[in-house]
Amino acid sequence: MPENQGPDKTFRDGLAKGQINLQQCNDCKKFIFFPRVLCPHCKGQSLTWHPASCGGIVHTTTTVRRKPERGGDYNVCMVELAEGVRMMSRVDEISPAEVTIGLPVTAFVGEIDGVPAVLCKPVEE
């Protein structure tokens, strides 16, 4: 990963290539999200990028109700990745009503309005 640019750009460059990368603190070993120049846990400044495992669990969820003519209902959720970080996301491939707390999901890079975004889908059985 390039060292001479900000962490937000590094994260977005990864998404543009279809990769989800997360920063890990070299001092306390915790993973962090959102990307930043310090560890919010131990305040260490030595962070290394790693490809995310992409395994996660829906921590909490809501259905945003929207009129059908405007595109219909959609999901907004909090996904907790195996690395212990939490981020806002959306579960695709199932209806919003089927997204439940505790649902195992796989994170992947999709698109929202043409912008690369971390999305999730249910883990295949």
Next chain:
Amino acid sequence: MVDQLRGKSAIVGVGHAGFGEAPGFSAYDIMAQSALAALDDAGLKLSDVDGLFCTMMEDAMPVLMAAEYLGIQPRYVDGTMTGGSSFVNYLTSATLALQAGLCDVALICYGSNQRTASGRLVTASKLPPYEGLYNPRYPISAYAMAAARHMYEYGTTREQLADVAVAARAWARHNPEAFERDALTREDVLGARMVGDPLTTRDCCLVTDGGGAIVMVRADRARDFPKAPVYVLGSAAASSHRQISQMQDFTVTAARDSGKRAFAMAGVTPGDIDVVELYDAFTINTILFLEDLGFCAKGEGGGFVADGRIAPGGALPVNTNGGGLSCVHPGMYGIFTVIEAARQIRGDAPGLQQDNVELALAHGNGGVLSSQVTAILGAASTV
């Protein structure tokens, strides 16, 4: 050290304006009308104000806009923006400024015309970069996800959430200043349009115009004004996050921390409080804050609010004006928790005045459960 501030400042005037709909009035017009009402209540004039504490949804420098509009040149200003909790937070900064002699008359004020101007809940903030993309409905989606997690962990039900709205409406029905006074049942709340599961429109605060203002002075001259002074016995703030994704535990707010310190400063406990005024932007807020402030144990808030316990005639009077759910909610509601608490203590609440109110709690919430500020107010007998 903080104990030395207990009872050292007092509210000597409160006022409001533009409740409900104020067509044709700007947010600053409503702010100014509120300020004039509060100063009139205190027997003071705008020219007496030398400390201004204000933030608005409009403009990047609202405290300067407010001073300019009012035609005053305050020697102390605070425009700290922590969302709807800002105005409870100003009780602390005004107390400090008054006590240090940085000002002698502190005016806290706010106004909004969001209902007649846009008809939507206006927020002052852009969506955070890592959340905006998912198009959450801000701020409802954040509170909906907190409610969903509370239901998952503690078995809280939609019926219990609805009971919060029903209690608020029951109070509002007695308050001529409240915007929504029609009867509201649990079935009405459950059957209302779902906006963000598990919350319906009736789980959400009103969208109204309105403004409020508070005048504060040092305690040593608080008896020189027409109305009975209301003393600030304790006040404390706690900040836990800005973006909802960064909230550590969706079922525990920083009110646990702000409440603990405000109670310690005031030297009282939840059991001593006569009336409770909480920032109820959504029905889940009331449940979370009752738990986190120590009125019931974590996870028991749903059962606590059921069966009319927080409604008129219940064991604990909560949001006696009807709250943000039924009285008024002009974008930021925090100042109205303080105003209603002060009026209950003075004995001139507009709705159901409770008997012998000596201690009241006002709690402000800002952002998406991000900023929590608790104040304990008391009558002269409590100082």
